[in-house]
Amino acid sequence: MMFIKWHPFFVLGTLLCISGMSVGIKCWHCISKDCQLDPSENYKAVKKQCLTGQYCQKVYYSMYSTMDNMVYESTVRGCAWDCLPKDDFQNCSSELHGSRGCVTRNCCRDNDLCNQGSRTNSVLTSSHLSCLFLLVLSSYFVT
The missing domain is CATH 2.10.60 (CD59)
Incomplete structure (x- = not known):
């Protein structure tokens, strides 16, 4: 049986992306x-x-x-x-x-x-940039 080791940065980045996309802006x-x-x-x-x-x-x-x-x-x-x-x-x-x-x-x-x-509009929102940063950062720590 194979277990996947989830790095905390990956989990945090995924959660932030999901929560950032489900809440409207102020x-x-x-x-x-x-x-x-x-x-x-x-x-x-x-x-x-x-x-x-x-x-x-x-x-x-x-x-x-x-x-x-x-x-x-x-x-x-x-x-x-x-x-x-x-x-x-x-x-x-x-x-x-x-x-x-x-x-x-x-x-x-x-x-x-x-x-x-x-x-006016920009292509990426600040929350999306944060998510992208955390996901990229987590890829360096995944073994």
Whole structure:
């Protein structure tokens, strides 16, 4: 009968990979005035645990109202399913700005609270990099 000797680094790396993939990331959540401010210094912004598979998003919206000749702006941060990056401001005409408004949406899930700024997706998350490091490290100790 053959027994496999499991090295502690391999076991730890495997457990971290499994647990890191089953828990969603934390995102800044803010739906009120002043959400454009740095969320770490904004008492209206809270850290929220997202569901597995969700993205963090930051959405900036701007619309010109012909009723009162005012520009209305809003920034919202939160968790989202199937977040698709968008930037209407590249082609935001005065007609678009005055009818339905223009939107910039940044999506990320590369680390917790990544919707603080405007960074977008990265290929590997920090938890995946940690798992990869531990699994590679364990391969050096397996005999």
